[in-house]
Amino acid sequence: MTTTNAQIPFSEPPWLNNLPTPIFKATHKRFQAAIRPLLQKILHDNAIEWETAETIPAHVFDEFAAAGLLPCALPAPLDVNLLKSLGITHLPGPTPVEEFDALHGVIFSDEMSRSGLAGPGGSLTTGIAFGVPPIIKFGSDEVKQKFLPDFLTGKKRACIAITEPDAGSDVANITTTAEKSADGKYYIVNGTKKWITNAIWSHHATMAVRTGAPGSGAAGISLLIVPLLGHPGVTMRRLKVSGQISAGTTYISLEDVRVPVSDLLGKEGAGMSYIMTNFNHERLAIAVGATRSARVALSSAFEYVLAREAFGKALIEQPVVRHRLAKAGALLESQWAWIEQFAFQLTQMERDVAERELGGMTALLKAQAGMVLKECADTAVLLFGGNGYTRSGRGHIAEMIWREVPGVRIPGGSEDVMLDLAIRQLVKLYKGKTKQLQKSAGRGKL
Known part of the structure; x- marks a missing residue:
């Protein structure tokens, strides 16, 4: 998607702000351009209202499923034969199910969170995103035939x-x-x-x-x-x-x-091993959504300080305000660049290799996303001032996102556990590869 309109700084990732990208291809751009207006109409136009009301009307899930969006929440690559057996050959774009990769998945998670709120989007996709993949991966043919047709078409949840x-x-x-x-x-x-x-x-x-x-x-x-x-x-x-x-x-x-x-x-x-294969997809999705929420918080604050005046001049003219925006913005764009890199790596690796090699880094990515969200949410609330502490008005979105920070830092593996897990996994990989090198060197001796 490209635009000729000036964008509030930090409101979009660089690839959606007319900057060159070596990662996103034509298929990804078509997919993003197709799902944004769909999600705007089905979800985002009313997301803040629904979150405030604390529930999503039942018809929203039906509309979401009818638009063919449910399979987009699954980890890539998709089970093409399974989807085609249900008559699902394309995703919005139109994107053939064979084309859907981890970068499409990142785009989907990013667009699902474009309101800045995790609740409305999560109400539609959390179940299928994390509850259905183990059935696809480990279910018997009988189990798959019994449950998946209804889950993948939205007849049941x-x-x-x-x-x-x-x-x-x-x-x-x-x-x-x-x-x-x-x-x-x-x-x-x-x-x-x-x-x-x-x-x-x-x-x-x-x-x-x-x-x-x-x-x-x-x-x-x-x-x-x-x-x-x-x-x-x-x-x-x-x-x-x-x-x-x-x-x-x-x-x-x-x-x-x-x-x-x-x-x-x-x-x-064998359940524990099955659960572990599910965590990488969950943590990546959380990281992407949290990064978009951070983007919404920071760009909303940026827009506010451009217009808000205090002490005789716009807040953006205050060095301390620019300093806060700079620190949070640097963290935000670094996190997004890591997400892009991570997703690209997934498109180049076999699934079992990626689960082994990137498991620890997925945990670290998810933990870092929570830290970045906290910094951006804190910055937004401080720059909105009293408006950022009020559950109405111009700063309401900052206040709402600020309350969601623990919902990123705790679920999917709490932050401290993720940090520890990341290092333990890296050490395990290092020791395993070192042993393999030693064995290879031993076989080469006379």
């Missing part, structure tokens, strides 16, 4: 349910149990899940459960497709969190919930 009241980033210690019935035909699920996005309106959850003995840790975890809406033994209630309220954060109670054993994903006890 799914979510991912891992976190528990006493097990957030510490996934290996979840306590929700799934024990087989006496006849061996069902898992009987008991436990609680907390902070589950989209669950309140989801028909099923891809759920982490403990099939192993208590204390078995990661080795005792499995993934199970558990029914939610209206199912016996399932009770759900909305949780009112500080930000992203419209995304439907939910508390789930499960009491003797019967799930057919055939709805197990993959092998019993």
Whole structure:
């Protein structure tokens, strides 16, 4: 997309501001130009109103699905045969499903967050983005045929349910149990899940459960497709969190919930490894959305200080104001450049290689996105002054984004855990490659 209009500084990434790009190609530009007006009409025109009202009207998801946008939330590359079997051959653009890559995915996440708010967009895509990929990757043919047609076309909704009241980033210690019935035909699920996005309106959850003995840790975890809406033994209630309220954060109670054993994903006890493959996509999507939110906060403040006068001159004439904008802007554009680089790397690597080589860096990218958002949100609130502390008026968007900062720094792996994980993964990769080099050198000796 190109424009002849002057843009408020920091309001768009460089490639959408008429600057050359070595990364985004014609297919990406067509895709972006197609989805922006769609999302503006379906989502962004009313995003602030809906977030303030704390919920999204049900018809919005139906319109979103009818526009063919649901598969765009999935990780690239897409399962082309699966989508074509459902009659889905193209995405907006028109983009053939074969063409969709990680850069298309970054564009989609960026455009979904263009209101600056994570809640409205998350209310539509979090479930399919993170709850459906494990079914595609690890589900049996029977499971795929049973669930995916409805999920991928929007007839039913799914979510991912891992976190528990006493097990957030510490996934290996979840306590929700799934024990087989006496006849061996069902898992009987008991436990609680907390902070589950989209669950309140989801028909099923891809759920982490403990099939192993208590204390078995990661080795005792499995993934199970558990029914939610209206199912016996399932009770759900909305949780009112500080930000992203419209995304439907939910508390789930499960009491003797019967799930057919055939709805197990993959092998019993392999759930932890399956969950780990899902995190990279989740963390990248969070990082992209957070960076767009940071962009909205900072550019809104920039626009404000250009017009606002104090002490006899526009705020932009104050050196301290320019200094704050400069510091936050440098972090913002550095983060976006890293995202572009990261997504490009994904387009050049096999998925299993990327998951191994980039896992730690994905965690670091996500953690850094939260830090950048915090800096930009803080800057925006300070520059808006009292308006940035008020839930109405010109600074309302800055106040709303500021409340969403913890929603980036905590979910998807809390910031401190991500920083530690990144370094541990880098050390693990280094040691593994060093051993391989030593072995290779040993084989070369006479």
